[in-house]
Amino acid sequence: MDGAPGMAGHVVIVGASHAGVQAAQSLRQGGWSGPITLLSAEDRLPYQRPDLSKAFLTEDRPDAPPLKGLPFYEANDIALKLNCRVTAIDRALRRVHTDSGETLGYDRLILATGATPRRLSAAAENIHVLRDLTDARALRKALRPGQRLAVIGGGFIGLEVAAAARKAGAGVILFEAAPRCLARALPAVATGVLLARHRAEGVDLRLACGPVAAVLDGTRARALRLADGREIRCDAVVAGIGCTAETGLAQAAGLTLAAGGIAVDAALVTSDPAIQAIGDCAAFTPPGAGAPLRLESIQNAADQGRHAAAVLLGAATPFAAVPWFWSHQYDLRLQMAGFPCPDAPALLRGTPGEAGFSVLHLDARHRLVSAVSLNAAADHMAARRLIAAGVPLDPARAADPGQPLLHAQADAA
Amino acid sequence: MPDPITLIFRTAAGTETRVPATPGQSVMEAAVMNGVAGIEGECGGCLSCATCHVFAPEGLGTPGPDEDAMLDCTEVERGPRSRLSCQIAVTAAMDGAVFDIPAAE
Ligand SMILES: Cc1cc2nc3c(=O)[nH]c(=O)nc-3n(C[C@H](O)[C@H](O)[C@H](O)COP(=O)(O)OP(=O)(O)OC[C@H]3O[C@@H](n4cnc5c(N)ncnc54)[C@H](O)[C@@H]3O)c2cc1C
Numbered sequence: 001m002d003g004a005p006g007m008a009g010h011v012v013i014v015g016a017s018h019a020g021v022q023a024a025q026s027l028r029q030g031g032w033s034g035p036i037t038l039l040s041a042e043d044r045l046p047y048q049r050p051d052l053s054k055a056f057l058t059e060d061r062p063d064a065p066p067l068k069g070l071p072f073y074e075a076n077d078i079a080l081k082l083n084c085r086v087t088a089i090d091r092a093l094r095r096v097h098t099d100s101g102e103t104l105g106y107d108r109l110i111l112a113t114g115a116t117p118r119r120l121s122a123a124a125e126n127i128h129v130l131r132d133l134t135d136a137r138a139l140r141k142a143l144r145p146g147q148r149l150a151v152i153g154g155g156f157i158g159l160e161v162a163a164a165a166r167k168a169g170a171g172v173i174l175f176e177a178a179p180r181c182l183a184r185a186l187p188a189v190a191t192g193v194l195l196a197r198h199r200a201e202g203v204d205l206r207l208a209c210g211p212v213a214a215v216l217d218g219t220r221a222r223a224l225r226l227a228d229g230r231e232i233r234c235d236a237v238v239a240g241i242g243c244t245a246e247t248g249l250a251q252a253a254g255l256t257l258a259a260g261g262i263a264v265d266a267a268l269v270t271s272d273p274a275i276q277a278i279g280d281c282a283a284f285t286p287p288g289a290g291a292p293l294r295l296e297s298i299q300n301a302a303d304q305g306r307h308a309a310a311v312l313l314g315a316a317t318p319f320a321a322v323p324w325f326w327s328h329q330y331d332l333r334l335q336m337a338g339f340p341c342p343d344a345p346a347l348l349r350g351t352p353g354e355a356g357f358s359v360l361h362l363d364a365r366h367r368l369v370s371a372v373s374l375n376a377a378a379d380h381m382a383a384r385r386l387i388a389a390g391v392p393l394d395p396a397r398a399a400d401p402g403q404p405l406l407h408a409q410a411d412a413a
Numbered sequence: 414m415p416d417p418i419t420l421i422f423r424t425a426a427g428t429e430t431r432v433p434a435t436p437g438q439s440v441m442e443a444a445v446m447n448g449v450a451g452i453e454g455e456c457g458g459c460l461s462c463a464t465c466h467v468f469a470p471e472g473l474g475t476p477g478p479d480e481d482a483m484l485d486c487t488e489v490e491r492g493p494r495s496r497l498s499c500q501i502a503v504t505a506a507m508d509g510a511v512f513d514i515p516a517a518e
């Protein structure tokens with residue numbers, strides 16, 4: 001980065017969630033001595049988002065677990081400003097404007113603005129999305145016995161909400177426009193086990209349903225209308241139809257965008273050398289990949305937060321973390337490592353079912369490139385190490401659940 | 414609220430960080446809430462990440478089957494005192510206990 005402020009400049013971080021908080025922590029712990037300001041549009045201490053579609057929905061507690069306690073920010077001299085939304089970036093003068101009319105100068109700016117859920121075209125008081133604690137509190141009220149929840153979208157959020165709603169005693173109908181749920185993320189055999197469990201728990205799954213629309217009655221949605229005109233009654237709706245990256249600030253400031261996110265290089269630096277972008281809002285090109293992409297995961301947010309800090313502290317290695325992700329539905333524990341390639345030829349390790357199995361994708365040289373594990377945590381942990389190591393495996397041993405995956409490396413020729 | 418106790422986290426270089434912990438929390442939560450470097454707790458304690466690996470003092474119980482399987486594959490090789498700290502509940506009796514943080518590679 002040009003004109004490096006050493007380790008004493010002012011770093012301003014926009015967005016205080018998994019990515020932004022990690023960047024602040026790593027900067028301070030790595031020896032950054034200058035001021036660090038963390039700006040959050042939300043009104044509460046940064047908290048763990050994954051909880052919101054899982055335990056939070058079925059438990060009676062007011063808050064999601066915080067990422068850090070308040071003393072952490074004080075002890076590390078990180079100026080956390082809540083209720084503070086950045087409204088514009090002035091790149092020429094290196095300062096940001098906030099919604100309270102404040103301006104704040106920076107030497108280095110980190111954008112960690114995350115993503116916003118897509119909404120249905122219709123709005124009503126009982127049509128929900130799920131991104132922040134306010135959303136989760138509102139949705140939780142709708143998950144009661146005798147109530148019928150319509151979930152639109154069979155992605156991870158939709159499926160996790162369906163599981164939580166069943167646990168809370170609500171009825172669930174899940175609508176997925178495509179013939180298969182999670183087709184871009186999971187091999188069909190893994191989706192099969194997940195969906196079989198949802199059906200067994202009483203979720204009414206409507207796959208390949210095409211587009212659905214909410215039918216409003218005053219300020220409330222009373223039903224969903226299918227493409228063929230049929231109406232299906234419901235008491236509440238939750239849209240789990242994906243997210244768009246929060247790129248408004250970057251775009252208005254003239255930064256380059258790519259793949260729906262803020263374009264960054266291997267140092268997570270945007271088209272302005274004084275500005276980095278990390279987490280859900282950033283689009284990067286992984287080593288060996290042909291095109292930029294965005295990931296929406298805790299691993300990516302935390303690893304990019306650490307990497308952005310390391311770059312400011314002088315490290316020169318490119319960002320090349322192995323992605324991983326988890327999802328919990330009922331007592332099914334799904335874990336993924338590597339970039340998904342659901343339709344590549346796969347090696348099955350174990351018998352598909354709830355007792356635990358993994359689907360492994362090896363490349364032509366038998367190196368592991370991705371792994372999906374269901375109730376097989378040790379396979380997942382091993383897969384992360386094997387993908388990072390890039391060593392050829394012995395396919396027969398890798399497919400044998402009686403032998404630890406970690407030791408399935410091919411014998412040296 | 415039960416009274417807080419103190420847990421000590423020690424790096425491979427011997428540096429100690431003392432953090433307050435409350436019975437009912439997990440050892441991981443106490444470390445992460447206070448920003449102890451080297452304990453990330455990325456999955457929030459749901460046994461999905463193993464970024465909360467520590468070498469625990471004796472006498473805090475033994476790993477369950479999933480924890481045990483994950484410990485076989487941690488970044489820093491497992492030792493006899495290896496635990497995933499999200500699976501250890503803080504108790505009043507732990508006041509002053511020392512947890513060693515595996516050295517980052
Ligand atoms: C319900 C739910 C469940 C999830 N479950 C999992 C899971 O099980 N596993 C997993 O790996 N991932 C999961 N994820 C994804 C994960 O939470 C995200 O990838 C992660 O939160 C991304 O972190 P981030 O810091 O990049 O962005 P975000 O968490 O979106 O945070 C961005 C922050 O920036 C703030 N902001 C935006 N614009 C401005 C501005 N102009 N000024 C000031 N502040 C601003 C926002 O208010 C927000 O607080 C889940 C997400 C959700 C919503």
Ligand code: FES
Nearest residue numbers: 454458462463499
């Ligand atoms: S915090 Fe993820 S396994 Fe302990």
